[in-house]
Amino acid sequence: MKQKSNQRLELDSFDLAILRVVQADNKTPQRKIAEEVNLSAAAVQRRIATMEAAGVIAGNAAVVDPDTIGLTITAIVEVYLRDERAATVDAAKALFRAAPEVQQCYYVTGGTSFILIIVAADMRVYEGLTRSLFATNDLVASYRTLIALDRVKVGTSIPIE
Structure with a gap:
């Protein structure tokens, strides 16, 4: 980008x-x-x-349907950091940016630190990701996973009036 x-x-x-x-x-x-x-x-x-x-057009990419390449699990994960100090937040951002399975990552307000969208081939693979990204990570206090049942709408377009 x-x-x-x-x-x-x-x-x-x-x-x-x-x-x-x-x-x-x-x-x-x-x-x-x-x-x-x-x-x-x-x-x-x-x-x-x-x-x-000017960065208005930030890049050009192919949109791949994860199901067609065997990535059948989509997880929405709420991540709660142990603290919100700059060093902790920056380290978490770097970790999540580096994980290819993390498709989207948002640093948010409201008690939750991050919202992640993660894709995985199956639950065993997802469990491995949770261990490496969250369960054994000293930056993370806790996390909560929501598994998507259906991709009702996935978009990459910004509404332009």
Whole structure:
């Protein structure tokens, strides 16, 4: 993921229209985007490059259905740290960032320290992850797991008005 710019890029209606298209399918040819948003292909290319440089478009990735590759367990985990000191929080962030099974990680307020979304092949694999990430980790006071029964909605698109 690219480094965020300190300045906020002002987006106009053309930029927003381009973002709607590329969020739906980032492989849409620029000439097709240009037709949809009523700009030239060169203008679309320049605008996309500007949004990438500014960090508005943070990256391009394939969205993989975990079930199709055998990752059938999705766990939502509430993690409670032993304390909220900066060193503890930073170490936990680094640990969770480094674990490929952790698909999403949010440092949150409200009594819980982190909310994680984790994928695993089965419960045995998930148990191993809980041992290494939480149960034997001195940073973690406790954790609570919710197992997803169904992926009702999974999105990567930001609503753009």
